[in-house]
Amino acid sequence: MEFKVKVYRFNPEFDDKPYYKDYVLEDFPGMTVLNALISIKSEIDGTLSFRRSCRSAICGSCAMKINGISKLACKTQVGPEIEKFGIIKIDPLSNMPIIRDLVVEQEGFFDKIKEIQPYLMGKSNVGEHADDFHALKEGEKITQPVFFKSEFRNLTGNNDTPNCILCECCYSECGGVTGNKDYLGPAALAKLYRYSEDPRDNDKNGTRLVNGSKPNRMWDCVHCQACEEFCPKGISPVKSIVKLHEKAIKNSINFSNGAKHIISIAKSIGETGGLDEIKVALDTGGITGLISDLPMAFGAGLKGKIPPIRLKLIKDMEDIRLAYKILDLEEK
Amino acid sequence: MITYAYYPGCVAQESGKELDNTTKFIAKKLDINLIPMPEASCCGGGVIDGFDENLKLFINGRTLALAEKKGLDIMTVCNTCTLTLSEVNEELINNAESLEKTNAYLAQIGLKYSGKVKVKHLLYAIRDDVGFDNLKQKAVRSLRGVRIAPFYGCHILRPSSIVKFDDVENPRGLEELIKVLEGEPVSYVRRTKCCGFQTILVNEAASTSLAGNAIFEAQEKEADVMVTPCPLCHLSLDTYQTVAAKNINKKLSLPIIHLPQLIGVALGGDYAEMGFSRHNISLRSVMAKIRQNEI
Numbered sequence: 001m002e003f004k005v006k007v008y009r010f011n012p013e014f015d016d017k018p019y020y021k022d023y024v025l026e027d028f029p030g031m032t033v034l035n036a037l038i039s040i041k042s043e044i045d046g047t048l049s050f051r052r053s054c055r056s057a058i059c060g061s062c063a064m065k066i067n068g069i070s071k072l073a074c075k076t077q078v079g080p081e082i083e084k085f086g087i088i089k090i091d092p093l094s095n096m097p098i099i100r101d102l103v104v105e106q107e108g109f110f111d112k113i114k115e116i117q118p119y120l121m122g123k124s125n126v127g128e129h130a131d132d133f134h135a136l137k138e139g140e141k142i143t144q145p146v147f148f149k150s151e152f153r154n155l156t157g158n159n160d161t162p163n164c165i166l167c168e169c170c171y172s173e174c175g176g177v178t179g180n181k182d183y184l185g186p187a188a189l190a191k192l193y194r195y196s197e198d199p200r201d202n203d204k205n206g207t208r209l210v211n212g213s214k215p216n217r218m219w220d221c222v223h224c225q226a227c228e229e230f231c232p233k234g235i236s237p238v239k240s241i242v243k244l245h246e247k248a249i250k251n252s253i254n255f256s257n258g259a260k261h262i263i264s265i266a267k268s269i270g271e272t273g274g275l276d277e278i279k280v281a282l283d284t285g286g287i288t289g290l291i292s293d294l295p296m297a298f299g300a301g302l303k304g305k306i307p308p309i310r311l312k313l314i315k316d317m318e319d320i321r322l323a324y325k326i327l328d329l330e331e332k
Numbered sequence: 333m334i335t336y337a338y339y340p341g342c343v344a345q346e347s348g349k350e351l352d353n354t355t356k357f358i359a360k361k362l363d364i365n366l367i368p369m370p371e372a373s374c375c376g377g378g379v380i381d382g383f384d385e386n387l388k389l390f391i392n393g394r395t396l397a398l399a400e401k402k403g404l405d406i407m408t409v410c411n412t413c414t415l416t417l418s419e420v421n422e423e424l425i426n427n428a429e430s431l432e433k434t435n436a437y438l439a440q441i442g443l444k445y446s447g448k449v450k451v452k453h454l455l456y457a458i459r460d461d462v463g464f465d466n467l468k469q470k471a472v473r474s475l476r477g478v479r480i481a482p483f484y485g486c487h488i489l490r491p492s493s494i495v496k497f498d499d500v501e502n503p504r505g506l507e508e509l510i511k512v513l514e515g516e517p518v519s520y521v522r523r524t525k526c527c528g529f530q531t532i533l534v535n536e537a538a539s540t541s542l543a544g545n546a547i548f549e550a551q552e553k554e555a556d557v558m559v560t561p562c563p564l565c566h567l568s569l570d571t572y573q574t575v576a577a578k579n580i581n582k583k584l585s586l587p588i589i590h591l592p593q594l595i596g597v598a599l600g601g602d603y604a605e606m607g608f609s610r611h612n613i614s615l616r617s618v619m620a621k622i623r624q625n626e627i
């Protein structure tokens with residue numbers, strides 16, 4: 001079968017602006033998109049640039065957008081793509097500057113990975129070396145111990161984050177990064193969670209969680225679920241991010257608006273069974289938040305959209321109170 | 333007649349009342365019997381597991397058990413409610429330990445869950461249970477000539493291991509619906525992207541730029557109106573549209589309509605009763621376009 005490959009082309013040395021170039025190829029059973037690109041480069045057009053190495057979905061080099069979605073070219077077969085879209089349209093990854101054709105600038109992505117300190121910190125705080133421990137000085141400190149650590153061994157059984165091949169598919173699809181170029185993004189935050197759970201790590205002052213709670217980090221996730229959906233290695237960074245949220249709140253690391261937001265929602269449900277939009281907005285941003293939202297509040301107010309100040313309780317509200325009691329969440 | 337336990341979610345009962353009212357209106361027209369759930373709580377707005385994972389299980393397990401007791405499936409009109417209830421449902425069906433601890437709580441309030449309930453969003457309830465043909469037969473107004481940009485939002489599509497209604501790479505549900513109502517679906521890239529709602533109170537500039545750029549793209553493609561199946565997307569897209577325009581420094585003025593309002597128009601609904609005056613961005617231009625078909 002003949003099929004068409006439409007490839008994004010841009011060489012800033014010669015081209016004023018990007019354009020698409022079409023190539024026609026003959027497929028073979030099991031042909032991958034990477035096979036197609038390699039045959040274009042070796043037989044039709046040697047000027048086409050793209051990254052690749054292992055050809056077996058393990059090095060993470062060949063990520064690109066195939067028919068609009070970030071995928072590994074070596075893991076994506078031509079057949080099903082043609083069946084669904086009738087064409088193979090290839091673009092460079094999103095959320096990253098383009099160097100040339102399908103090659104993107106990865107430095108920003110890797111800087112963010114470095115930012116979460118992807119290595120074990122300090123020495124063991126158990127046994128005879130306990131006194132050797134020096135906590136990291138940077139960041140604010142908390143007095144509460146970071147718990148959950150002992151659970152790491154149970155977690156590692158299904159903990160997927162160490163399988164990350166740093167391919168950037170999640171980063172390219174991430175709504176949080178699209179809206180905010182400084183947001184750390186899914187892969188880095190999944191790693192942050194993985195290190196914060198590692199029982200060998202000696203971050204006993206919770207530096208990781210405190211730093212991770214600063215702006216542009218764990219609370220800037222928009223929960224779009226794209227990272228889980230499109231990770232070629234079956235990792236769910238967003239699940240790790242939610243666990244980071246839970247862990248931060250359980251350790252009273254509540255200074256971020258994101259934490260305040262969730263606590264306020266939980267409080268509202270615990271009190272009324274429903275979500276009090278106005279109270280949540282107030283609790284989250286404080287007065288400044290409400291003032292900055294005045295145009296919105298005003299617009300909504302004119303249309304009678306401001307929700308009532310006090311919600312009425314749902315029926316059988318005591319059921320919900322009991323859930324909070326059983327889970328020991330009443331004080332939070 | 334099809335019967336569901338109806339779970340409108342919080343926004344449709346508070347700031348987005350027009351969504352709830354219009355859903356009830358179209359349900360009547362389409363012979364869908366909606367049984368109210370006054371005991372149901374908030375699902376947790378898609379973030380409650382960041383507070384306590386078990387709380388998410390318990391309160392949503394309770395909602396599922398309430399529907400099971402009535403012997404009914406749940407119908408939702410909010411993407412995030414749909415995903416949250418579906419996630420908990422999958423967890424309780426597939427993880428015996430989670431089911432056991434949830435049932436231990438439910439036993440204390442006289443309930444039990446065994447995994448029989450299905451969670452369906454209005455869009456796919458109409459596609460799969462009512463049938464688009466049936467809807468077409470009942471339509472009395474045509475949306476001919478109206479260019480409608482479908483905005484899916486995230487949680488009705490992703491993760492597709494949990495919400496399995498449509499093709500996550502190339503969803504068709506909204507486009508098919510628009511065509512059934514004789515409207516013209518507008519094709520644009522951001523139709524499956526995020527509206528940014530979850531961080532609107534955390535980082536407003538970043539959050540609203542997502543909605544803003546989607547609106548801008550649809551405008552460039554000459555959309556007359558954008559339709560969304562999610563009230564949270566609606567807040568980002570409509571209520572915050574003026575803020576978004578300022579943040580991305582572009583001129584935005586695109587009416588945003590709730591899914592049941594679009595269907596309601598076709599079924600002959602009264603614009604005022606469907607809350608067409610409750611939106612931030614006026615729907616007058618859309619109504620005028622539709623009226624042209626009636627002359």
Ligand code: SF4
Pocket residue numbers: 163164165166167168169170171186187190230231232233234235237
């Ligand atoms: S989490 Fe998945 S998608 Fe993201 S970089 Fe790692 S392997 Fe790639």
Ligand code: SF4
Pocket residue numbers: 170173174175176177185186220221222223224225226227228237238241
């Ligand atoms: S869920 Fe969060 S981290 Fe994952 S892609 Fe969306 S915004 Fe990014």
Ligand code: FES
Pocket residue numbers: 052053054055056057058059060061062063072073074075
């Ligand atoms: S070439 Fe290594 S992952 Fe595709």
